[in-house]
Amino acid sequence: NELKGLDLQTGFFTYRQIKAATNNFNAANKLGEGGFGSVYKGILSDGTVIAVKQLSSKSRQGSREFVNEIGMISGLQHPNLVRLYGCCIEEKQLLLVYEYMENNSLASALFGPTNGWLKLDWLARQKICVGIAKGLAFLHEESTLKIVHRDIKCTNVLLDRDLNPKISDFGLAKLDEEENTHISTRIAGTIGYMAPEYALWGHLTYKADVYSFGVVALEIIAGKNNMKYRPNQNFVCLLDWAIVLQQKGDLMELVDPELGSDLSKEEALRMIQVALLCTNPSPVLRPVMTAVVNMLEGRILIDE
Ligand code: ACK
Numbered sequence: 001n002e003l004k005g006l007d008l009q010t011g012f013f014t015y016r017q018i019k020a021a022t023n024n025f026n027a028a029n030k031l032g033e034g035g036f037g038s039v040y041k042g043i044l045s046d047g048t049v050i051a052v053k054q055l056s057s058k059s060r061q062g063s064r065e066f067v068n069e070i071g072m073i074s075g076l077q078h079p080n081l082v083r084l085y086g087c088c089i090e091e092k093q094l095l096l097v098y099e100y101m102e103n104n105s106l107a108s109a110l111f112g113p114t115n116g117w118l119k120l121d122w123l124a125r126q127k128i129c130v131g132i133a134k135g136l137a138f139l140h141e142e143s144t145l146k147i148v149h150r151d152i153k154c155t156n157v158l159l160d161r162d163l164n165p166k167i168s169d170f171g172l173a174k175l176d177e178e179e180n181t182h183i184s185t186r187i188a189g190t191i192g193y194m195a196p197e198y199a200l201w202g203h204l205t206y207k208a209d210v211y212s213f214g215v216v217a218l219e220i221i222a223g224k225n226n227m228k229y230r231p232n233q234n235f236v237c238l239l240d241w242a243i244v245l246q247q248k249g250d251l252m253e254l255v256d257p258e259l260g261s262d263l264s265k266e267e268a269l270r271m272i273q274v275a276l277l278c279t280n281p282s283p284v285l286r287p288v289m290t291a292v293v294n295m296l297e298g299r300i301l302i303d304e
Helices: 015-021 060-073 106-111 122-142 196-201 206-222 238-248 265-278 289-296
Strands: 030-034 037-043 049-054 084-088 095-099 157-159 165-167
Touching: 015 037, 015 049, 015 084, 015 095, 060 084, 060 095, 106 157, 106 206, 122 157, 122 165, 122 206, 122 265, 122 289, 196 206, 206 238, 206 265, 206 289, 238 265, 265 289
Parallel strands: none
Antiparallel strands: 030 037, 037 049, 049 095, 084 095, 157 165
16 A cells, blocks of 8 residues: 555556456456467556556566567657556566556457457548557657667557557567668568568668558558458458559559448548558658658648
C-alpha cells in the first residue's frame, strides 16, 4: 500500500506488485504468447490496467531484446506508441509492464480466428492506418533518438478501447545512427514485411519501416494477410497482386468486400496508392513517414 501511486512514476515494479496485479500470473489473466514469452493482464493497486510481458526462457536472444526494448521506449511517449510503464528485474524475473490495450492486435482484428467479433469499418481502418503512420513518423523524425522499429507488422500494432492503433514490440528496434545508412550484421524481422534491400543485403534505414508500413496498409484495406493471400491459381502475395492490378488499372479489386457503403472510392484508392509508393523496391523512392501522413489525410496529392 505504501507503493500505491508510486509505481507508475518510478518505472520499477516489485515482483510482489506484479504478482498481486496479475493474481499470481493466473491462467485466466493470460492474454497470449508473444515473441519472447507470455503476456498477462493485470490491475495495479491504483486501478491502472496493465499488460505484463514475461520473458520465458533465459535465452540470450530474448534477454537482449528485452533490455533493448527498455532502452528504446522507456523515454518515449506518443499517442500511437504503446506506453511502457516500467519493468521488474527481481528474483530472476524479467517483466515488462505496458499500458493495457483492450482490443488486442490489429492482426487478430483483421485476420485472426476471432475475426468477426470486432468489425473494422472503413473509418476505423483509415484511423488505424493514419495512426500507425503518425507513430512511425514520430519514431523516425520527431523523437530525439532516430529509431528504426525493424518489425512493423499487424501483430505488432495493438488497438485500444477506441480503436486507436499503437505500435508495440521494440525488441528489434535500432537507432538510425549513421545518417540513415546502416549495414546490419544480423538481419531480423518478419518475412513478407521486410524491405528487399534489408532482407537481401542488411542495408537498414528507416525506409525499411516505410516498406513494412506499406505492406500493413495494403493488408488493412484488403483485410488479408500479405503472405497468405493467393488469388486464383497463381502463387502470389497480396503485394504482387496489387502491382498486377495497378497495371490493369483495377486497384479497387483489392478492397475488402466487407467494407460496404461507407467506403469512399477516392479514399480507398488513395490508401492503396500510398501503400504502393511505400513498397517501392528502391528505398530512396519511398516517401518519408510525415509525407505518408499528409498523403493519407489528403494534404499531398499523389501522381498516378
Ligand atoms: O493479438 P493479441 O490478443 O494481442 O495476442 C497478443 C498477445 O498478447 C501476445 O503478444 C497481446 N498483447 C500484447 N501486449 C498487449 C497489451 N499491451 N495489451 C493487451 N494485449 C496485449 C497481443
